[in-house]
Amino acid sequence: MCFAIFTLIVIFAVRYQKRAGREATPIEGSTAVEIAWTTIPFGIFLFIFAWGAYIYFLERTPPKDSSDVYTVAKQWMWKFQHLEGHREINELHVPVGRDIRMIMTSQDVIHSFYVPAFRVKQDVLPGRYTVAWFHATKPGTYHLFCAEYCGTNHSGMIGDVVVMEPAQYQAWLSGGGAMGSLAQTGEGIFQSLGCSTCHRMDTQGRGPNLLGIFGKPVLLEDGRTVAADENYIRESIVNPQAKVVSGFKPIMPTFQGIVSEEQVNALVAYVKSLSQPPAGPAVTPVFNQPTGSKTETRGKGK
Amino acid sequence: MATTAVAAPKHENYLNKQYGITSWLFTTDHKRIALLYLVTITFFFFIGGFFALLIRLELLTPEGDLVLADTYNKLFTMHGQVMVFFFLIPAVPAVLGNFLIPIMIGAKDLAFPRINLLSWYLLVIGGLLMIYTILAGGVDTGWTFYTPLSTHFLDTHVITAALAIFVAGFSSILTGLNFIVTIHKMRAPGMTWSRLPLFVWANYATAIIQVLGTPVLAITLMLVALERIFNLGIFNAQLGGDPLLFQHLFWFYSHPAVYIMILPGMGVVSEIVACFSRKRVFGYRAMALAVIAIAVLGFLVWAHHMFVAGMSLYAGLAFSLLSYFVAIPSAVKVFNWTATMYKGSISYSTPMLYAFGFIGLFTMGGLTGLFLACLGIDVHVTDTYFVVAHFHYIMVGGMVMAYLGGMHFWWPKISGRMYPESWGKLAALIIFIGFNLTFFPQFVLGYLGMPRRYWQYSPEFQVLNVLSTAGATILAVGYLLPMVYFLWSMRYGKPAPANPWGAAGLEWTVSSPPTTFNFDETPVVTTEAYNYDELPEVPVER
Numbered sequence: 001m002c003f004a005i006f007t008l009i010v011i012f013a014v015r016y017q018k019r020a021g022r023e024a025t026p027i028e029g030s031t032a033v034e035i036a037w038t039t040i041p042f043g044i045f046l047f048i049f050a051w052g053a054y055i056y057f058l059e060r061t062p063p064k065d066s067s068d069v070y071t072v073a074k075q076w077m078w079k080f081q082h083l084e085g086h087r088e089i090n091e092l093h094v095p096v097g098r099d100i101r102m103i104m105t106s107q108d109v110i111h112s113f114y115v116p117a118f119r120v121k122q123d124v125l126p127g128r129y130t131v132a133w134f135h136a137t138k139p140g141t142y143h144l145f146c147a148e149y150c151g152t153n154h155s156g157m158i159g160d161v162v163v164m165e166p167a168q169y170q171a172w173l174s175g176g177g178a179m180g181s182l183a184q185t186g187e188g189i190f191q192s193l194g195c196s197t198c199h200r201m202d203t204q205g206r207g208p209n210l211l212g213i214f215g216k217p218v219l220l221e222d223g224r225t226v227a228a229d230e231n232y233i234r235e236s237i238v239n240p241q242a243k244v245v246s247g248f249k250p251i252m253p254t255f256q257g258i259v260s261e262e263q264v265n266a267l268v269a270y271v272k273s274l275s276q277p278p279a280g281p282a283v284t285p286v287f288n289q290p291t292g293s294k295t296e297t298r299g300k301g302k
Numbered sequence: 303m304a305t306t307a308v309a310a311p312k313h314e315n316y317l318n319k320q321y322g323i324t325s326w327l328f329t330t331d332h333k334r335i336a337l338l339y340l341v342t343i344t345f346f347f348f349i350g351g352f353f354a355l356l357i358r359l360e361l362l363t364p365e366g367d368l369v370l371a372d373t374y375n376k377l378f379t380m381h382g383q384v385m386v387f388f389f390l391i392p393a394v395p396a397v398l399g400n401f402l403i404p405i406m407i408g409a410k411d412l413a414f415p416r417i418n419l420l421s422w423y424l425l426v427i428g429g430l431l432m433i434y435t436i437l438a439g440g441v442d443t444g445w446t447f448y449t450p451l452s453t454h455f456l457d458t459h460v461i462t463a464a465l466a467i468f469v470a471g472f473s474s475i476l477t478g479l480n481f482i483v484t485i486h487k488m489r490a491p492g493m494t495w496s497r498l499p500l501f502v503w504a505n506y507a508t509a510i511i512q513v514l515g516t517p518v519l520a521i522t523l524m525l526v527a528l529e530r531i532f533n534l535g536i537f538n539a540q541l542g543g544d545p546l547l548f549q550h551l552f553w554f555y556s557h558p559a560v561y562i563m564i565l566p567g568m569g570v571v572s573e574i575v576a577c578f579s580r581k582r583v584f585g586y587r588a589m590a591l592a593v594i595a596i597a598v599l600g601f602l603v604w605a606h607h608m609f610v611a612g613m614s615l616y617a618g619l620a621f622s623l624l625s626y627f628v629a630i631p632s633a634v635k636v637f638n639w640t641a642t643m644y645k646g647s648i649s650y651s652t653p654m655l656y657a658f659g660f661i662g663l664f665t666m667g668g669l670t671g672l673f674l675a676c677l678g679i680d681v682h683v684t685d686t687y688f689v690v691a692h693f694h695y696i697m698v699g700g701m702v703m704a705y706l707g708g709m710h711f712w713w714p715k716i717s718g719r720m721y722p723e724s725w726g727k728l729a730a731l732i733i734f735i736g737f738n739l740t741f742f743p744q745f746v747l748g749y750l751g752m753p754r755r756y757w758q759y760s761p762e763f764q765v766l767n768v769l770s771t772a773g774a775t776i777l778a779v780g781y782l783l784p785m786v787y788f789l790w791s792m793r794y795g796k797p798a799p800a801n802p803w804g805a806a807g808l809e810w811t812v813s814s815p816p817t818t819f820n821f822d823e824t825p826v827v828t829t830e831a832y833n834y835d836e837l838p839e840v841p842v843e844r
Contacts, residue, residue, distance in 0.1 A: 002669050005640060006662060012643040013650075013658065016579070025645040026835035029585035029638075037637045038588075038630060045626040048676050053619050055678025060615045075455070109451040110545060112610065112685060116751025119682045123611045125546070126450060127539020130612045143760060147610075147685040147753045149444045151451055152371050155756035239542070256540065 059120070062133035066099035070182065070265035073104065073111035073124040075150055076157035081265055084173055085181045090159035092144065094136055095169035101133040103230055103268075107261045112148035115161050123148055127238075129230050136163040186270025189263050193255070207252060208245045214275035219246040233268045315718065315815040330415035331818055336401035337716070338422050339392060344785070346388035346429060349436075351781065353381035358740075358774040361767045366758040374757040375442035376458070380435075382445025387467050388429055390697055391559065394566030395512075396425070396477055398708045399505045401716060403481060405809040405816060406499050408490025408825045413483040421476040428470030435462045444755065446556070447522075449537035449548040453529040461530060464523040471516045471523075474562070478512030481505055490808070492827035496590075499807055499831045500583060503590045504569025507597035511558045511565075515601070519555035522548065549611055553604035561600040563697055564664070565593055567704030568635055571657045574711050575639050577805040578654035579646030580839065582832040585638045592631035592638075599628040609680045618677055625675035632668050636661060647839075651803070652726030656707025659734045663699025667692055670745065688748025691741045699737055706733070706784060713788065714802045718815040719795030725787045733780035739773025804839050806832050 016024075069092065070081040080088045094100050104113055104124040113132055114121040122132035136142075146157035164172060179185070190196055198207035208218075217225045218232070221244040226232055235242055237259065240252035259267065316333045326334060357377050360368040369377065400418065404411050412418050435441055441463040443452040452460055485498075485506050498506075526548070528534055535541025537548045576583045583589055605613060605621040639661055648654070670692040673679045683689065713721050743766040748754075752763045759767070801810040808827070812820055829836070 002665055005636060005665050008640050009643065009658065009661060012640065012646070013648055016643060016646045016648050018580075018647045018649040022647060023839075024580035024647040024834060026582060027584060027641075027645060028582055029588070029641075033641070034585050034588050034634070034638075038634055041633050042626075042630055045629060045672070048672060049623055049626050052676030052678040052680075053622060056609070056618060056622075056681065057615065059678065059681055060618075109455050110448060110611075114685070114751070114753060116682070116686075121610045121681050121684065125539070125612050127545075128612070143751065145751070145753045149375075149448065149451070149755040151442075151455060152375065154375070155366070155371070155753075155758045158760075242542075 062101045062131060063099045066101040066133055068101050068103055070269065071102050071104040071113065071124070072261040072265065073106040075108050076153040078144065078157070078159050079262065081182055081262060083182050083269060085179060085185065086173065091162060092159065093162045093164060093169065093172050095166045096136050096139050096163050097166065099133055099135050101131060103129050103131055105129050105261055109150045110148050111146045111150050111157065114145045114147035115142055116145070117142040121147055129234060139163045139165055182266050182269040183273035186266035189259065189266055190270055208248060210271050210274050212275045214272045220244060221246050230268050233271050234264055237264055237267060313813055314817060315813065316818045317718070317815050319818050330419055332400050332404050332412050332415065332418060333816065335418050335422050336397050339396040339400060342425060342429060343389050343392050343397065346384050350381050350384035350389055351778065353377045353384065355774060355778060357381060358771040360757065362771045364759050364761045364764050371757045372442060376440035378755055379442050379444050380440055383463060383467065384432060386445060387470050388432060390563040390701055391474055392425060393701070393705045394570060394708060395481070395505055395508055398570065398712060399481065399566060402712065402809055403484060403502055403505060405812060405820050406502050406807060407485065407488060407493050408808050408821065408827060409484065409488040410819045410821065412480045413488055414480050417476050418480055421473040424473035424476065425470050428466045428473065431462055431466035431469060435459045435466060446552060447526055449526065449545045452526055453537055461527045464527050468520050468523050471520050474512045475516045478509035481509040482513065490825050490827055497827055497830050500572035500589050501569035504565045504593050507593040508562050508565045511562050511597050511600065515555045515558040518551060522551040522555065546611060546613065549608055550605065553607045557604040557607065558600045560696065561596055563701050565596060567660065567701045568593065570704045570708035571639060571660050574653045574657040574707050575642050576832045576834065577803050578651055579643050579648050580834045581642055581646040582834060583638065584641035586831070588634055589638055592634050595631040596628060599624065603628055606675055609677055610684055622675055622677045629668065629672060629675070636665055652723060652730055653707045653711035655727060655730040656703050656710065659730065660700055660703040660707060663695050663703060663737065667695030667700055670695065683748050685753055686748035687744040687752050687754055690754050691744035691748060694741045699741065714798030715809055715814050715816070717792050718798050719791045720798050720802065721791045721795060722787050725783065729780055729783035732776060732783065736773050736776030736780045740770050740777050743769045804837055806834055806837055
């Protein structure tokens with residue numbers, strides 16, 4: 001379209017250059033032509049919209065069996081918590097061929113998780129989780145950038161995503177550095193903060209029993225129903241009065257400022273682990289063929 | 303030239319009627335106020351340009367070595383703030399619109415001459431606050447003031463910067479108000495809506511956005527200031543606020559603000575293309591409707607800046623679709639300008655060269671906008687240099703080209719002197735080349751993944767950055783040239799006849815420069831705006 005316009009402009013500019021003895025032909029317009037060049041681009045635009053929307057839909061819908069990596073962004077670094085318990089800063093190791101879901105929050109300003117090679121970008125906000133996912137298909141080291149201006153060292157808030165063959169990745173995992181899984185860490189925090197005195201594993205507690213609640217709808221005191229997802233659990237820790245479960249009193253104190261973002265992540269991972277079948281902790285690797293088109297170059301457009 | 307005699311150099315006009323500083327500072331003549339604006343925004347253009355040059359020099363190498371990281375952040379922040387609020391937004395409406403709208407519709411002045419002067423003073427007060435901010439150490443929020451960075455994490459002069467823009471915003475609101483009332487109430491007999499020049503239509507649409515949109519910016523900036531002072535918590539997640547709310551409010555103004563910047567430029571180009579093709583504008587009605595459609599639809603697309611911000615999936619879908627709607631009238635305008643040239647009699651005068659440049663660069667900017675409106679692509683290229691290139695193609699490639707085209711086109715009317723045509727053409731060419739060399743590589747950089755607002759960058763991006771910096775130096779020369787020869791022409795230029803281009807429009811029926819009240823007696827309009835087939839041709843000097 002671009003070239004068509006430029007070509008026409010050049011042709012007209014040369015063909016109809018001012019010459020002695022020739023005058024401009026008065027033309028007022030042409031309804032037919034105008035309708036045509038309004039409706040045809042409209043059709044093209046709708047097509048591009050639908051195509052882009054489809055890709056966006058895939059990008060925003062993580063597959064069911066993806067592996068989670070909890071992420072805390074802060075001025076000016078990226079902190080990653082693997083479910084296996086490994087923690088990394090500015091470096092993220094992932095295996096090739098697995099769907100990786102980044103569950104991200106910020107402990108200060110807005111950042112943005114951007115891996116150009118994976119065509120993935122998602123702002124990371126304080127006070128809530130945002131989610132991004134990718135499926136790396138080629139081993140290698142890829143840039144990780146912060147894409148939302150976040151202050152002095154914004155351009156230094158960079159890192160590497162290291163994509164490894166599954167065997168190498170297993171070797172890296174067993175290379176140590178982990179003190180129990182993230183859920184186990186969360187369980188420790190759960191005990192030490194005394195959460196378990198109210199959130200008992202039976203129906204007698206002053207707080208709801210957390211066994212099996214993750215992902216389930218929760219009826220609230222005000223009659224609403226919300227899904228018990230990561231954001232809900234997170235909010236229930238830092239701002240417990242916001243959505244009180246039906247049948248319970250708003251007596252839970254806030255843990256904002258008491259637990260760090262990493263500890264919240266561990267607690268969330270622990271609560272989630274209470275809803276998983278005992279045999280299979282969330283770390284079972286799932287290797288599947290590329291389903292999304294995450295690392296393929298997309299969006300060439302016209 | 304034979305026509306020189308038409309302009310008696312000694313006739314009394316708005317420029318030589320009175321002399322002295324007070325005759326300017328207390329004037330209510332829309333033409334003099336336009337010149338006050340011209341001086342003011344030119345000053346800010348060169349300040350903003352200086353910041354841009356420093357940014358480009360820093361980016362010559364991947365390491366951050368010329369300035370400190372904080373300084374760099376201040377440079378791009380203040381470049382954006384100065385250019386957007388103190389140059390681009392006032393540029394065409396406050397200078398050319400102020401000068402031309404009353405003359406084009408056959409009026410003696412704007413509806414509220416003193417409010418017009420007040421708007422200039424507000425811009426100056428805002429400008430002084432901005433200069434204070436710069437001199438006191440600057441501000442590094444980014445021109446977008448994103449929270450909670452701007453509200454809780456920076457100790458620079460955020461509040462004075464916000465106040466500067468707040469005050470300048472009221473200048474914009476009052477100008478818009480003045481234009482709306484003037485265009486409604488002060489048209490000469492016979493100047494019906496369907497006979498209005500498209501330049502007037504474009505400024506009318508712009509004025510609507512200014513009046514409806516700018517108050518939201520004022521509210522938003524005030525909330526930022528209040529949040530900083532009293533820690534209200536509106537944008538603070540820890541207190542139950544929402545940082546995304548700021549982005550919604552900010553873009554609710556700042557996306558339509560893009561149309562405040564570009565619509566008047568479209569008006570300028572319509573006038574120039576018609577004049578130098580010696581033809582009616584193809585599809586006048588569609589052109590007028592298109593600017594109104596852009597102004598209205600422009601209010602419904604703001605969240606396309608936020609596709610990766612953490613908004614709901616469905617909000618993303620809705621705003622993407624609406625963004626394609628607003629692309630339609632923009633495309634129609636480009637088609638109509640092109641069609642206007644068809645079977646015309648085209649001369650390559652300087653203003654026409656700028657109009658060519660505008661159409662080309664605006665088309666590039668607009669089509670890359672389609673990429674950004676496309677959800678799947680936007681995720682990759684948003685917040686990268688692709689976006690930087692895109693909006694510079696619209697605002698600098700489009701808007702500044704149109705502004706310079708308009709300045710050349712109406713300079714004979716404004717100053718009563720002709721500018722040197724060959725220098726004009728040379729400058730237009732330099733600017734076109736410099737612009738593309740500066741910004742085209744940035745599309746590639748963004749596609750390759752270089753984020754914007756980076757003080758240091760990965761070495762593989764260097765070659766394209768060097769090209770861009772080289773282009774910026776060429777562009778700087780291009781922008782200095784018109785400044786020099788315009789000033790030169792005020793003293794040494796050939797006196798301009800009333801209608802040097804043989805153009806249609808009431809402004810060409812009055813002397814150059816016009817008298818204080820524009821018309822000796824109120825004109826009666828009997829023809830449509832672009833009756834070029836009824837006008838005698840003027841031989842254009844090559």
